[in-house]
Amino acid sequence: MSYKAYNKEGLGFTTRQLHAGYNPEEHYRSKAVPIYQTAVFELGDYERCVRLFEYAEEGHSYVRFSNPTNQVLEERLASLEGGAAAVTFGSGMGAISSTLLNLAHQGDEIIAVQTLYGGSTKLFNNTFKDYGIQTRYVEDENDIEAYRELITDKTKAIYLECIGNPSINIIDVEAVTSLAHEYGIPVVMDNTFATPYLFQAFDYGVDIVCYSATKYLSGHGVVIAGIAVEKGGFDWLNGRFPEFEEFYKENVAQIGEEVLKREMFTKRLRMRYLTDLGAHMSPQTAFYVLQGLETLSLRMDRHVENAGKIAKFLEEHPAVKAVSYPGLESSPYYELSKKYFPKGPGAMMAIRVNGGQEAALRVLEQVEIFDYMVNVGDAKSLIVHPASSTHFGHSEEELISAGVYPDTLRLSIGIEDAKDLIADLDQALNAALEGNKR
Numbered sequence: 084m085s086y087k088a089y090n091k092e093g094l095g096f097t098t099r100q101l102h103a104g105y106n107p108e109e110h111y112r113s114k115a116v117p118i119y120q121t122a123v124f125e126l127g128d129y130e131r132c133v134r135l136f137e138y139a140e141e142g143h144s145y146v147r148f149s150n151p152t153n154q155v156l157e158e159r160l161a162s163l164e165g166g167a168a169a170v171t172f173g174s175g176m177g178a179i180s181s182t183l184l185n186l187a188h189q190g191d192e193i194i195a196v197q198t199l200y201g202g203s204t205k206l207f208n209n210t211f212k213d214y215g216i217q218t219r220y221v222e223d224e225n226d227i228e229a230y231r232e233l234i235t236d237k238t239k240a241i242y243l244e245c246i247g248n249p250s251i252n253i254i255d256v257e258a259v260t261s262l263a264h265e266y267g268i269p270v271v272m273d274n275t276f277a278t279p280y281l282f283q284a285f286d287y288g289v290d291i292v293c294y295s296a297t298k299y300l301s302g303h304g305v306v307i308a309g310i311a312v313e314k315g316g317f318d319w320l321n322g323r324f325p326e327f328e329e330f331y332k333e334n335v336a337q338i339g340e341e342v343l344k345r346e347m348f349t350k351r352l353r354m355r356y357l358t359d360l361g362a363h364m365s366p367q368t369a370f371y372v373l374q375g376l377e378t379l380s381l382r383m384d385r386h387v388e389n390a391g392k393i394a395k396f397l398e399e400h401p402a403v404k405a406v407s408y409p410g411l412e413s414s415p416y417y418e419l420s421k422k423y424f425p426k427g428p429g430a431m432m433a434i435r436v437n438g439g440q441e442a443a444l445r446v447l448e449q450v451e452i453f454d455y456m457v458n459v460g461d462a463k464s465l466i467v468h469p470a471s472s473t474h475f476g477h478s479e480e481e482l483i484s485a486g487v488y489p490d491t492l493r494l495s496i497g498i499e500d501a502k503d504l505i506a507d508l509d510q511a512l513n514a515a516l517e518g519n520k521r
């Protein structure tokens with residue numbers, strides 16, 4: 084037996100999504116990744132205990148910080164992403180909040196775009212604000228000089244989403260990352276809507292990627308999960324991050340200069356924030372995410388194919404006022420989409436329906452295959468009215484800047500037969516049209 088696929092160089096994405104990071108020889112040759120359903124690991128002897136707690140030796144002690152099942156998922160995702168290391172969290176928000184807390188402290192600032200996942204906007208505007216971390220928003224996310232104007236000595240991160248929510252906009256990522264790096268600022272991206280299959284964020288200069296693994300990475304919609312991945316090699320000792328300098332001094336002797344410089348962000352994320360805030364993913368959940376990940380590339384190809392067909396159909400429908408999908412030639416993001424998403428810009432789209440909120444709600448009532456749910460990125464097709472759900476409680480100003488109108492519906496296109504999805508939307512939109520006439 085000479086099985087090597089778990090860490091062989093040069094393998095393609097689909098091969099790695101099945102094999103990377105798991106060597107059966109280290110697990111009684113179990114072909115499935117075992118679920119280490121334990122809270123604690125034996126320490127062995129005193130010397131080993133000290134080495135583990137100093138992080139001088141890789142290993143597991145207490146499952147609030149690490150578990151072998153999670154480790155496989157972390158290594159697999161780091162491989163798919165082309166990154167140095169990853170950390171698993173109990174939810175996407177766990178990954179996003181801990182990632183940013185690792186970077187910004189009281190008195191610090193984050194620069195973010197406005198077209199964000201509703202939960203992230205609330206985190207920034209409420210909780211982070213209460214803790215003295217200020218978020219400064221760029222008004223036009225494709226005006227690169229607008230980012231520059233917001234940068235100060237206190238800026239610790241620029242925060243983007245690969246595909247904006249729910250206006251489905253695309254940012255010129257390369258332009259933003261090169262500006263950020265001029266100032267020694269890392270760029271953090273929520274890549275949930277694209278996944279590493281559709282968008283290789285690190286190739287365009289992004290430094291840290293966060294996921295809600297609840298969505299496409301799993302695809303089956305049975306777990307809440309999050310992951311943060313570090314590209315590796317960002318210069319944390321550039322003067323902007325005194326906390327990282329301190330962390331480096333404290334740990335370089337035990338962990339070693341090479342590893343620490345390569346993975347300083349995720350090391351500190353695990354040792355400080357996973358340990359102190361305790362938002363680790365359970366090993367059961369890691370197992371479920373791994374099951375989903377095995378088919379990621381196949382599902383994403385189908386998601387994109389269906390989305391392209393449906394966007395074209397919706398664009399022609401008389402009940403539809405506007406379709407936001409960057410794969411349409413009519414989209415203002417079409418050129419950026421071709422550059423950054425050669426395999427297709429995902430399967431999220433937003434439409435505005437003729438006849439206002441009433442007509443939009445009628446579509447929701449009439450759909451028979453699309454599920455009325457706030458989730459996204461499921462293998463099944465989903466539809467939601469953002470103003471009354473995902474963006475509920477946002478001010479009118481926040482809604483407009485996020486591209487949420489009373490007549491906006493957001494669709495997450497699944498992998499069902501495209502003709503069934505089109506027929507379902509057609510009958511629901513026709514019902515809305517009928518309603519408008521009455």
Ligand SMILES: *Cc1c(COP(=O)(O)O)cnc(C)c1O
Binds near residue numbers: 177200297307308
């Ligand atoms: C769902 C989602 C999140 C939050 O993830 P949870 O797993 O629900 O905590 C963050 N960002 C995006 C883009 C999402 O779709």
